[in-house]
Amino acid sequence: MARNIPRQVDSARKTCRIINMLQEQGCVGVTELANELNISKSTVHGHLATLTDEGLVVKENHTYRLSLQFLRIAESVKSGVADPDTVREQVRELADETGEVVHFGAKEGGHVVYCEKDRGDSAVQTVSKIGERMPLHSTSLGKGILAELPRNEVDQIIQEHGLPERTPNTITDVEDLNHELDKTSSRGYSIDDEENIPGVRCIGVAVNVPGTETMGALSISGPSRRMTDERITNDLQEQIAQTANVIEVNSLYS
Template sequence: MATNAPRTVEAVQRACRIIETLQRQGETGITELSEEVEFSKSTVHGHLATLVDEGWVVKEDHTYRLSLRFLDIAESLKDRIADHDIVREQVRGLAEETGEVVHFGAEESGRVVYMAKSKGNAAVQTESRIGKRMPMHSTSLGKAILAELPRERVEEIVEQHGVEARTENTLTDVEALHENLAEIERRGYSIDDEENIPGVRCIGIAVTVPEADVLGALSISGPSQRMTDDRIENELHEKIAQAANVVEVNSMYA
């Protein structure tokens, strides 16, 4: 019977599982890795030997870790989204100005991926890290991007990933989410009102260029007692809009 499903290669899937596990665990031995991925030791050893030979994994004594070749890939990918030097400069400047945590993220496969992060002198601890993927419907970065996308694409993302409740404030009703996105489009910025992390509010703004897809979004995050509606509207909105404009202009003429 004919099928439209794409063919997959089991060996590649296993290699990806091993790489993802090494990313989470850091330096790991074959026994621990075998137990985690639930492959036989001989299978894991064969994949590791190949990855070491190709330079993607480093063997040190009896443990294995990802090689620094992944850094080269990561840096080249960042510049495909926007001028990453400019992004880093604006993220760092916003963090210094506001004292809060500042992120830049982009959408990939219906998730928002953190691509830059900087912490001001009063910043709270968050679970975010470069490369981490997060839901779009519950984050200010994600909602700022969603508000720029066609409704059909938003519906595709919702259908693919759902609208999981991250906190009691998360919008889990699809129509309510669409109404919120329409409000973001009118207002010009998004708000994560403790929707992703209890006690943390964020403002987000999309970074766009004419006749192109949305490049990503910037966000400022802080404790809810500091991230008041008045501060967001009368202080942070202007600062983050200026930073977004700098990234947009430099991306247009890069």
Template structure:
């Protein structure tokens, strides 16, 4: 009987899993990967040899690590989202002006992915890093994007993933989150009230391209005692809006 489900290639799944293991561990040997995957050493060796031939991994003695080709791949992907030089400059400038941590991210498969990061002089260290994927419902960038997406897309994302409680302040009730997204849309920016990391508050604002298509978001994160409601509404929101506008205007000519 015909089916609309595409045929999946198990070997490709295994190759992707090997790449993920190398990303997580930095480097690993055949035996280590074999045990992790419960896969034969000879099969792992075959996958690694192929990846090495393609220039995607590098063999160093008895271990392997991802190659620098992934940097080129990553830059190409980021360029598809927005002009990376403009994004990088606005993220850096916003970090200098606010003194806090600034991120630019985009939604992919229902998650927010960090694409750029810069730290101001007063910034506190966070666990965020380029390429890291985070939930949409607990982050200011995620909520900012959800508030601007078409309702059916927002609904699909919220149904796809459980609203996991990351802190005691995380919104885990779908109806409450939808109310929060309505408020976010009305005021033009989202607020993460220690919903993702205890002690850290953030303001997030969606960034849109031609025809109001949302392609990313900016955020400013800092300690709760500095990220007060007054500072967010009467200072930071305007600075973030200015940076978002520069990215939006430049995206029209990319």
């Protein structure tokens, strides 16, 4: 049976490519956009003129950049997961308390997307960025989310996205991942044991906000030598659980 593939619009794809390049490069001229994207200058100019007229792009001299309207769009998207102000405040407080890197992320398709990030005084530098998509199976954020999902949905995600190896510690076997998700459910938190970034260990918990369709999660990340089992069990487990609860309650009544 032939697959029913929705019709795609080439002009919309070109607009998305232009927006993505503006996001990556900042201020860019028509010629550079045309050369990088292999699109005619007249076509690029037409798309930019439309985006500028809609307020999504700003022209500065002979270059173009994304407008600040994307901030409003981003905050609106975040509010569909949890109250953005509460998340921002709680992530900052948890980073201050633990001294480590704290992330809040949300499930989108077969990935987890970073929505908020803050660094404590002792935190190591990480390359993670807000808006970046990461695998579910190799991150504590993602495993916390997967443990909350029905197993048939987990199986579907694995079938579609696989279990790619990020480090030698990444779980790449379905049976092993299911066992790990069982452990996550029973103890109430997930662990990324250098499975996403070598030398970095993380604890994560899911954040469930009734009335929203998107599943969120919190994580604390730090050097493996600091993120010991003892510290996770005695300190971080309770701290991250309390923060998740504050986000859930405040988002519910915001």
